[in-house]
Amino acid sequence: MSPQQIPGLKDARADSGPVITVQHLVKKYGEFYAVNDVSFSISEGEIFGIIGPNGAGKTTTVECISGLRVPDSGSINIHGLSPHKDRNRIREFLGVQLQESSMPPRLKVGEAVKLFASFYPNPLNSDGLLETLGISHVKNSIYKKLSGGEKQRLSIALTLVGNPKIAILDELTTGLDPEARRETWALIESIRDRGATVILVTHFMDEAERLCDRLALINHGKLIVLDTPEAIAAQAGGKRVRFVPSKPVDDETMYAIPGVKEIERKEAYVTVIGAGDLAASVIDSLTRIGVHISDIEARGGNLDDAFVKLTRDDTSKVQERPQS
Amino acid sequence: MTSMQGDSKDGRFQGHFAEILRVEGKLALREPTGLAMGIGFPIILLVIFGLIGMAVPGNVAGTGRTVLDIYVPVIMVIGFISLGISSLPVTLVKYREMGWLRRVSTTPTAPSRLLAAQLTLNLVLALATILIVIFGSELVFGATLDVGIPYFVLSIILSISVTFSLGLVVAALAPSQTVASGLSGGLFFLSLFLSGLWIQPATVGGPLATIMYYSPSGAAVEALLYSVFNVTPPYTAIITMVVYALIFMFIAIRYFRWE
Numbered sequence: 340m341s342p343q344q345i346p347g348l349k350d351a352r353a354d355s356g357p358v359i360t361v362q363h364l365v366k367k368y369g370e371f372y373a374v375n376d377v378s379f380s381i382s383e384g385e386i387f388g389i390i391g392p393n394g395a396g397k398t399t400t401v402e403c404i405s406g407l408r409v410p411d412s413g414s415i416n417i418h419g420l421s422p423h424k425d426r427n428r429i430r431e432f433l434g435v436q437l438q439e440s441s442m443p444p445r446l447k448v449g450e451a452v453k454l455f456a457s458f459y460p461n462p463l464n465s466d467g468l469l470e471t472l473g474i475s476h477v478k479n480s481i482y483k484k485l486s487g488g489e490k491q492r493l494s495i496a497l498t499l500v501g502n503p504k505i506a507i508l509d510e511l512t513t514g515l516d517p518e519a520r521r522e523t524w525a526l527i528e529s530i531r532d533r534g535a536t537v538i539l540v541t542h543f544m545d546e547a548e549r550l551c552d553r554l555a556l557i558n559h560g561k562l563i564v565l566d567t568p569e570a571i572a573a574q575a576g577g578k579r580v581r582f583v584p585s586k587p588v589d590d591e592t593m594y595a596i597p598g599v600k601e602i603e604r605k606e607a608y609v610t611v612i613g614a615g616d617l618a619a620s621v622i623d624s625l626t627r628i629g630v631h632i633s634d635i636e637a638r639g640g641n642l643d644d645a646f647v648k649l650t651r652d653d654t655s656k657v658q659e660r661p662q663s
Numbered sequence: 664m665t666s667m668q669g670d671s672k673d674g675r676f677q678g679h680f681a682e683i684l685r686v687e688g689k690l691a692l693r694e695p696t697g698l699a700m701g702i703g704f705p706i707i708l709l710v711i712f713g714l715i716g717m718a719v720p721g722n723v724a725g726t727g728r729t730v731l732d733i734y735v736p737v738i739m740v741i742g743f744i745s746l747g748i749s750s751l752p753v754t755l756v757k758y759r760e761m762g763w764l765r766r767v768s769t770t771p772t773a774p775s776r777l778l779a780a781q782l783t784l785n786l787v788l789a790l791a792t793i794l795i796v797i798f799g800s801e802l803v804f805g806a807t808l809d810v811g812i813p814y815f816v817l818s819i820i821l822s823i824s825v826t827f828s829l830g831l832v833v834a835a836l837a838p839s840q841t842v843a844s845g846l847s848g849g850l851f852f853l854s855l856f857l858s859g860l861w862i863q864p865a866t867v868g869g870p871l872a873t874i875m876y877y878s879p880s881g882a883a884v885e886a887l888l889y890s891v892f893n894v895t896p897p898y899t900a901i902i903t904m905v906v907y908a909l910i911f912m913f914i915a916i917r918y919f920r921w922e
Contacts (some may be wrong), residue, residue: 405769407922429772435769439761445693450686457682458770481693501770 341396358383358505358536359404363414366399373399375560376413376521386527386537388551388568390544392650396560397540399439401507404538405435417505431460436494438510438540448474451482452496459501471529472496473522488519495523499530506530509540524550544643548572554642558650569641573650575640578617581610585631596624612640679772684780687795688697691784692869697750701788705742708860712738713804728892731806735796735888737858740822740880742792744854746785747826749847752834754781757842759834765922782827789823797891811893818890821904822883826854827877835918854880876900881909 357380366374374396381387389397396538404410404415406429415422420429435659442451452469456462469475472492491514498506508527512520517643520580527550531537541547543569547554548568556563564571587611593602598615611621618637625632691697716731755778758764764774800806829850837843857862858880864872875881882903889896 407769408766416742430769430771433769437766437769440766442761442763442766443690445690446686450689454682454686455770458679458772460771497766618792 356383357381358418359538360414360416361400362414362416364400364403364415365402365411366396366408367411372560374403374410374557377555377557377560377562378413379555379562379565381536383536384534384541384582385552386529386550388547388554389538389540389557390542390547390646391557391563393542395557397557398509399560401435401509401540405433405507407432407435408453417451431501432504434506434597436498436506436508436511438513440494441490442493443496445481447479447481448485448489448493448496449478451493452500455497455611456500461502461520462500463499463502466498468500472526473572475566480610488516491515491519491523495526498635503535505536505538507538507540511541512541512546514544520546520549537546544646546640556646556649563649571645571649572640572642573645575642575644577614578639579610579612579644580618580621580635580637581608582621582632582635583607584609585633588625588630593626596620602649608634665753668917679781680776683772683776684783687767687777687784694795697746697754697785698788700749701746701785702792702795704745705738706799708734708738708741708879709799709804713800713806716804716806718821729799729802729806732808732892733863733888735800735806735808735891736884737860737888737898738800739793739796739819740826740858740862740883741787741855743823743826743883744851744858744880746788746792747828747830748833748854749786749830749851750831751781751827752837753840753843755831755834756837757840759920759922761833762922768921785827786823793819799820808891810891811895813892814896815887817901818883818886818896821908822887822900822907825879825883825904828908828915829854831915831919832911835915854878857881858884865908877903879904882907902909 359381361380362378364374364377365372377396377400379387391397399408403410404417404422406426409423417429417433420501422429446605448469449465456465465477466475469478472495474489474492474496477489480488480489482493491511495508495511498508502565511527512523515523524546527537527539539547539551551568553566553567554568554571565575590602593609593611596611597620598613598617599611599621600614601612603610603612611617618635622632622635709871712731712734716729718732719730724885758777764777767777768774797808797810801808830847833843833850837846857875859875864875864881864885867875876885876899882900886896886900886904889900
């Protein structure tokens with residue numbers, strides 16, 4: 340079966356059956372479990388994020404999907420094919436951008452893209468792609484003269500030039516300046532809009548929140564949670580009120596305030612996490628005992644909070660309000 | 664983004680190789696250290712020994728040969744050593760270390776084609792070296808060679824096999840570019856010495872001469888020395904090279920890693 344004949348590849352977003360199914364994936368390095376029983380499936384046309392702290396097993400997971408590593412157990416299915424056994428067929432429609440991979444120092448941008456285009460059955464137009472990525476002006480520059488952002492874009496170009504149906508992007512925006520990051524995000528959305536499925540490995544929560552349809556949070560090789568960014572953010576639990584008190588207030592007094600569930604302190608700032616009309620009750624209670632508060636900021640929990648909470652929950656219990 | 668129809672499936676795999684070879688060729692010209700070592704070094708030696716040969720005419724140790732005549736095989740083998748033991752493994756280890764082989768292996772092309780392109784490129788340079796040394800020594804410096812084609816071709820094939828496969832052993836075993844450079848640098852000078860660049864085995868005699876004759880580069884020089892004067896090379900030299908080449912290839916294939 341050639342990739343053209345794989346069902347659903349043509350009009351990707353019309354049908355959202357799983358394109359990739361990972362079941363009970365296990366990968367060990369010696370005695371160390373890099374990935375330990377991870378399962379998920381990815382729908383066609385989805386931007387699927389894999390997040391987690393450094394060393395969580397994110398890269399190993401996508402390396403197994405892209406066929407660069409052979410799992411110790413479990414199964415991976417991409418359009419009915421196995422990344423390991425059918426690697427040649429899968430490579431024609433799977434584009435992989437690797438973390439920390441560089442190129443021959445004197446290879447020119449245009450040459451690299453044309454070379455990679457020559458590897459694929461239906462490549463994109465190289466010049467058009469460089470234009471889209473905003474690196475057509477360095478087409479004749481050699482790799483070692485490129486800036487970090489240009490190298491990163493070239494790496495993306497090499498991933499996309501084969502016109503992949505599935506793109507795996509590992510730590511795509513690391514090392515890019517804020518403007519380049521935003522442009523790269525727009526680019527990822529355009530890949531998806533063309534009908535491709537994207538797997539995005541990242542440790543930037545803003546990136547995950549902004550781009551991904553669903554997120555898999557991996558920590559210590561295990562899948563902690565798999566849901567939409569909104570649903571995961573909701574797990575951060577309640578509202579947050581951050582302020583600077585005019586004089587120190589001990590934990591006991593803070594926990595006595597109605598609605599307060601958790602307290603975090605950083606320098607002069609105190610953050611309380613809880614429910615109800617939190618800001619009002621904090622101001623009320625503290626004013627009553629003669630503490631004035633300034634620099635007050637109230638917000639709902641976001642993905643960042645959820646990430647910190649979920650990865651911390653996983654290692655040690657959160658410091659919660661003592662039961663009385 | 665506009666889509667462009669690529670080549671048809673037929674001939675695509677040859678296409679991969681041709682494109683990789685073309686790019687590798689350009690890179691070699693852009694970073695000409697390999698070229699300078701592989702071709703430049705033999706040319707310099709050719710000029711040096713050519714001038715010596717002309718200044719001190721004829722009859723080394725009663726053989727009726729000039730210094731250049733005797734050194735023609737040494738110069739050729741040194742070219743193979745430069746390409747096979749220095750240039751080839753350092754490039755391959757560099758590609759592996761920078762993740763380039765791995766990057767290529769994520770595409771429908773196999774990284775082995777990069778290896779094949781590197782081998783082809785160095786092979787072409789080796790052939791250029793042979794032509795330069797043979798014709799240069801005869802036409803410019805008046806060497807009186809009498810190349811016996813069958814044995815010459817056999818000796819060349821074995822000499823290149825033995826030096827290139829030794830280079831692949833370095834590429835297979837060296838974990839980093841630094842180690843590869845050190846290892847190939849050491850082997851480079853050792854091979855140069857054993858090839859008889861500084862002292863010829865016939866002059867030293869004794870156990871050292873035996874070591875030289877039974878070393879990869881020494882055996883290569885010996886076989887070529889007989890071949891360029893249309894004399895059947897000693898079978899020991901031929902067998903020595905075959906054995907080394909087989910051992911080196913076995914180790915290289917057994918231990919080579921793509922990442």
